[in-house]
């Protein structure tokens with residue numbers, strides 16, 4: 676993955692170390708909007724990344740708190756893939772990106788901020804976005820656009836509720 680300049684990521688890494696409760700597990704317990712949850716399936720869910728690499732950066736994670744991909748049951752693997760397809764459809768529809776980066780970071784050495792709860796990153800990409808990113812470095816700009824992003828995506832994800 677090409678490195679995007681995302682200074683708020685270091686704040687995120689620090690926060691994850693400090694927080695005792697896993698934010699993915701927490702997101703399932705609190706109000707959907709507060710947890711930034713976009714779609715819940717039976718075994719997995721889609722969540723908006725609070726510290727995005729790019730606008731519309733979502734993650735797909737199993738509901739079960741586990742770190743080892745090899746321990747995922749087949750139903751969960753399938754549902755994560757279904758949710759990934761839905762996410763790609765929704766992101767294409769809402770933001771018309773030119774491409775996507777998809778991937779897991781397994782282990783801190785691979786860049787995982789949260790290494791105890793497996794999650795698949797889906798990052799929309801636009802031509803020239805690596806040049807555009809520094810413009811978005813102010814926290815205020817990000818938190819505003821995060822709210823708007825959640826609202827726009829939630830609306831589009833709603834149609835897929837109950838489809839899994």
Ligand SMILES: [Zn+2]
Pocket residue numbers: 697698699700701739740741791792
């Ligand atoms: Zn967890």
